[in-house]
Amino acid sequence: MTLHPSVLIGLSAHDARREELGERFAEWVRHLGYEPAVTDDGAQTLTWVQERAFAAALLDCRLAADTGERVWRRVRPIAGRRLVLMAREPRSDLWFEALRAGVGAVLPLPPREATVRAALRAATGAPPPGARWSR
Secondary structure, eight states: HHHHOOEEEEOTOOOOTTHHHHHHHHHHHHTOOOOEEEEEEEHHHHHHHSSOOOEEEEEEOOOOOSOBBHHHHHHHHHHHGGGGEEESSHHHHHHHHHHHHHSSSESSSOOOOOHHHHHHHHHSSSTTOOOEEEE
């Protein structure tokens, strides 16, 4: 049995469509050859990042820890460029802060499969383990 690297998908619990988004993300990530780990819990996200190795982490910028702090700001020092920040609001200040902080990519929500694929490639620096990349 071959183990596939995991991709963390952290969605905001305040998003009414989080289940649907989580399923869509999981399907795309699985299709690319990664094992998805989906959560909408900030504390669980922080625990997983500290205990497990992820090829990349796709985190909604609104996902918050119990303290109210945005989870992506705590994950960024651990994940570095493997962090993909996702945002519904096209606020340039958030995008510039994230890119200046060294995240691998900023992904607009709602997602499209092609943008998720491109963001994962930017974050990991390589094609995923089980997919062919079309040019």
